[in-house]
Amino acid sequence: MAAEGWIWLWRWGWGRRCPGRPGLPGPGPGPTTPLLLLLFLGPVAADITDGNSEHLKREHSLIKPYQGVGSSSMPLWDFQGSTILTSQYVRLTPDERSKEGSIWNHQPCFLKDWEMHVHFKVHGTGKKNLHGDGIALWYTRDRLVPGPVFGSKDNFHGLAIFLDTYPNDETTERVFPYISVMVNNGSLSYDHSKDGRWTELAGCTADFRNREHDTFLAVRYSRGRLTVMTDLEDKNEWKNCIDITGVRLPTGYYFGASAGTGDLSDNHDIISMKLFQLMVEHTPDEENIDWTKIEPSVNFLKSPKGNGTRQRAKGTEVFAYSQLGNSGGWKCEVTVWQGCALTAPGEDPPLPLPASVDSRQPWAFLGW
16 A cells, blocks of 8 residues: 555553653653544645735744844844844854854734745854854744753744754764754753754755855745745755645744854854745634644654664653564564554554555654
8 A cells, every 4th residue: 555545543642751862751641542643645845935025924024124233122023142133134143152042023923824934144164064053943832942952942832943054963874954843842852962863853954054145944834734945056946845744833823043052153144034924725613723722743753763762661652663574574663752652543463554664764653
């Protein structure tokens, strides 16, 4: 059976904090309860808006000429830490060690479907792999809370897009700079030592550092689909980076951007952030939902490459499937990872994954 249309029933089985794996969820809210259906979907191209000004939401946008240059605040936006406001850019960090800064919109966003265009620049004097750390773009419940994740708090609620310029994991096969996406309900911790691999939804290599021309990123969220695209070649063309479905984000969260440096550094600049409302029709049932009460979640997550802990921790129910040699059979492994359980309806033991799914890596499923 092809992966498209393969449906699994899964349930939340909250685990306790697991030994040897910092940052995994603590005790959950109670007994395991049925939650969602998962659907494998093939990739579909997204149409990024052309920036039609009639749908621009100025109350959520940062556009030149900036107001408040030379002061410690500006209308609609707050900033903190090392952030400085000039007439040409907002510098989150200078090319100096141990700096962190952020900028946050005053207004919570109540749009169900939106698209953010970010004009940014990361540059500095450091040579290859001697610069860091990168920028994070946020749509989160809390704002103006400094922390270790690119200058902002860990265990956040909402969406983060990381533009990471330094590979902390010496064993990584990735090519940096690297863009990745994370959705969190407050229970997950971003692991800098692994460049966020354990909690990444998807990502791509993107050569955005020290470019002589303008660099742009677009983030679109509509009807559960999250798309990230880049324009890094000065061709006025969007290139696909991330396109995933099954993402649930509430309304009423805040947009922001942050950056941090450690022993290595870079200038991290935001030139503009433009939010556009997407004109999307919703069903009557969808319109009746209180979107402010939705918990940030995602229906599906592939386990990253690497050697995860293969022992069972008390209360943890995370199952991955791997192939048994050349026999073509399958076994169910308990993997200490995120604290959720996967079962196939009416099957004991669970059904194997479809043949079209890559069996070389274990698969796990994440949700809240």
